[in-house]
Amino acid sequence: MTTMITGGTVVSATGATLADVLIEGEKIVAVLSPGSSIAQAAKDSAEVIDATGKYVIPGGVDVHTHMELPTSGTQSSDTFESGTIAAAWGGTTTIVDFPTQSYGRNVRECLDEWHAKAEGNCAIDYGFHMILGDVNDASLAEMDNLVDEGISSFKLFMAYPGVLMSDDRQILQAMQQCAENGALVMMHAENGIAIDLLAEQAVARGETAPVNHGLVRRHELESEATHRAIKLAKVGEAPLYIVHLSASGALEEVARARHDGANVFAETCPQYLYLSLEEHLGAEGFEGAKYVCSTPLRSSHEHHHADLWKGLRANDLSVVSTDHCPFCFKDQKELGAEDFRAIPNGIGGVEHRIDLIYQGVLAGEISLPRWVELCATTPARMFGMYPQKGSISPGADADIVLYDPEASWTISVDNHHMNMDYSAYEGFEIQGKVDTVLSRGNVIVSNDTFHGASSHGKYIKRSLSQYLV
Numbered sequence: 513m514t515t516m517i518t519g520g521t522v523v524s525a526t527g528a529t530l531a532d533v534l535i536e537g538e539k540i541v542a543v544l545s546p547g548s549s550i551a552q553a554a555k556d557s558a559e560v561i562d563a564t565g566k567y568v569i570p571g572g573v574d575v576h577t578h579m580e581l582p583t584s585g586t587q588s589s590d591t592f593e594s595g596t597i598a599a600a601w602g603g604t605t606t607i608v609d610f611p612t613q614s615y616g617r618n619v620r621e622c623l624d625e626w627h628a629k630a631e632g633n634c635a636i637d638y639g640f641h642m643i644l645g646d647v648n649d650a651s652l653a654e655m656d657n658l659v660d661e662g663i664s665s666f667k668l669f670m671a672y673p674g675v676l677m678s679d680d681r682q683i684l685q686a687m688q689q690c691a692e693n694g695a696l697v698m699m700h701a702e703n704g705i706a707i708d709l710l711a712e713q714a715v716a717r718g719e720t721a722p723v724n725h726g727l728v729r730r731h732e733l734e735s736e737a738t739h740r741a742i743k744l745a746k747v748g749e750a751p752l753y754i755v756h757l758s759a760s761g762a763l764e765e766v767a768r769a770r771h772d773g774a775n776v777f778a779e780t781c782p783q784y785l786y787l788s789l790e791e792h793l794g795a796e797g798f799e800g801a802k803y804v805c806s807t808p809l810r811s812s813h814e815h816h817h818a819d820l821w822k823g824l825r826a827n828d829l830s831v832v833s834t835d836h837c838p839f840c841f842k843d844q845k846e847l848g849a850e851d852f853r854a855i856p857n858g859i860g861g862v863e864h865r866i867d868l869i870y871q872g873v874l875a876g877e878i879s880l881p882r883w884v885e886l887c888a889t890t891p892a893r894m895f896g897m898y899p900q901k902g903s904i905s906p907g908a909d910a911d912i913v914l915y916d917p918e919a920s921w922t923i924s925v926d927n928h929h930m931n932m933d934y935s936a937y938e939g940f941e942i943q944g945k946v947d948t949v950l951s952r953g954n955v956i957v958s959n960d961t962f963h964g965a966s967s968h969g970k971y972i973k974r975s976l977s978q979y980l981v
Contacts, residue, residue, distance in 0.1 A: 523881060540912075541906055570913070573607075575779075577607045598862055598931075635962075715853065721800065726793045731816070734762045759816055763828060781861070783803075788811065789811045924938055
């Protein structure tokens with residue numbers, strides 16, 4: 513089937529221009545000047561989508577999601593089906609999720625479980641990173657095999673002792689392995705030993721409310737772990753990507769390393785740009801449990817929010833992901849009603865990333881091309897999917913979003929599509945709205961209706977990062 517998107521402003525990471533986009537089957541075959549003879553001829557035989565007054569952008573690429581993740585005696589509330597449908601509604605057409613190896617388990621066995629969960633159950637395309645929760649000789653050897661299978665990034669934890677945390681020896685071993693096979697090390701950078709001590713002390717004092725989750729996970733413990741991870745990566749001669757960076761001090765560590773020429777990168781998430789410890793995590797009663805995530809929300813009395821936006825402008829923060837790890841308030845977040853340590857960690861946001869970061873364009877925090885770069889192009893390049901993903905160019909997958917900058921609406925649990933009984937962004941007024949979404953040439957969202965299928969999504973075999981030198 514031939515499709516022509518006409519009349520819109522095509523926005524890429526390098527600029528914006530009026531152009532028509534010609535699609536044949538699942539691929540983009542041409543980006544044409546409006547009114548050109550080729551464009552006019554193509555319209556005669558194509559199904560035409562009118563994008564007048566709209567931005568035409570690459571489908572969003574969210575490289576940090578956790579669908580169906582077992583944790584804290586429950587599992588994240590979005591299945592691959594519900595989570596990818598919600599992502600599609602929000603203009604995201606590719607996710608990269610995290611199969612998780614826990615202590616004592618085989619990497620391959622854990623990966624096979626995630627393939628079984630996702631295959632035939634994704635409305636959009638998907639790939640995998642691999643969490644290594646037990647770094648040993650067998651898992652180190654398996655890393656090379658996974659790179660060959662398109663899993664070219666591995667996540668380690670400096671937090672959650674006894675569950676997922678790797679010590680410095682294990683981290684260095686994994687980094688050395690990645691230095692050999694070309695994979696990217698992703699790091700959850702918090703000092704878990706110190707955090708657990710502070711949490712024990714808080715509970716002993718009777719401080720069990722949700723806000724204490726943020727108070728014990730101090731920003732100094734994020735910046736210390738970030739510094740340590742960077743130094744270990746230097747010794748191991750491996751590239752490093754810090755996930756869900758939330759604090760000014762940690763950003764300073766990343767910026768310093770990047771300015772020194774290191775292969776160090778970082779992402780942040782919308783929750784760290786818009787939500788705060790005082791207003792949200794510290795909400796009255798148990799309401800703050802809705803905002804428990806790790807790294808935690810930071811204080812609005814300090815300058816974390818402003819510094820993160822600056823980091824996005826300066827490219828010391830390269831990517832905006834969501835760390836989408838949703839839980840319902842009832843029966844899930846409530847597991848920690850007596851002790852904040854038992855609250856499942858995570859916020860749902862896969863549906864709202866494109867809209868929330870666009871508000872930064874309107875506020876003058878970032879440019880229009882930078883919006884596309886952060887939400888689509890750089891994540892695709894960073895994780896070995898470009899130009900198949902993150903690009904409106906001949907040969908790329910026809911993953912395209914028509915975005916209406918004139919629309920306005922309000923985020924609410926009543927209109928989102930994630931499997932959650934609340935919204936972390938309830939009442940946020942949004943200027944701009946996803947109008948139409950194409951995944952590999954198929955219209956999956958239009959006219960406020962989902963037209964896709966949960967079996968549409970394909971597994972993406974990723975190559976190595978294009979940012980490594």
